[in-house]
Amino acid sequence: MSIISRGFRGRRRTPEVAGRIPPGQHLVNDFPVLSAGPTPSVPLDRWQLAVEGAVATPRRWSWAEFQALEREPVTADIHCVTTWSKLDTHWEGVSLDLLLGEVDPSGSHLLAECHGDYTTNLPLADVTGGKAWVVDTYDGAPLEAEHGGPARLLVPHLYLWKSAKWVRRLSVLTADRPGFWESLGYHNHGDPWKEERYWGD
């Protein structure tokens, strides 16, 4: 038993695991909290998700309406620019393919806006095709407020600052516009496999 657990917790990684850790990242087992400001408290009876901007038919969902949308389980590896990565995280939520399909977007980019004024920008190509969700469940339980509950964006193929917590509006843009960290020197795109950490990377 002790031999098994020592081997399991040891520093050596199987090639399978090692191949899932982007350059400059290390594995963590806990789930660090990174927020630029205080955790907002968002009562569910006032919660809304708006998808609007350069779209044919802007939409808003109440919490009850959002719960009635088709949901997907998501298992994903997540990577924070501060160098921690976490493998096989389990979430549940609504695909951005579904949400954007409801509004008929005509733009090229998305700006995610949050309670607490955080924003982040993404090309539409990075949030369509099964790559992004608005999630409200982590590990089978309602998403904790410090991790973005009631609901957050999840875009696991990009550094985690793109996964906006406490999301309230997804605005389709006809031109790119840097968000909070992108205006402060973080890379505009944020692909962990290319180490797109800061402007100029």
Ligand SMILES: Nc1nc2c(c(=O)[nH]1)N[C@H]1C(S)=C(S)[C@@H](COP(=O)(O)O)O[C@H]1N2
């Ligand atoms: N609204 C909002 N979303 C946010 C942030 C934030 O400060 N505010 N921080 C980002 C950063 S830098 C990271 S690494 C992740 C952290 O998510 P976690 O706290 O659930 O680990 O959330 C991202 N989403």
Ligand SMILES: [Mo]
């Ligand atoms: Mo971050």
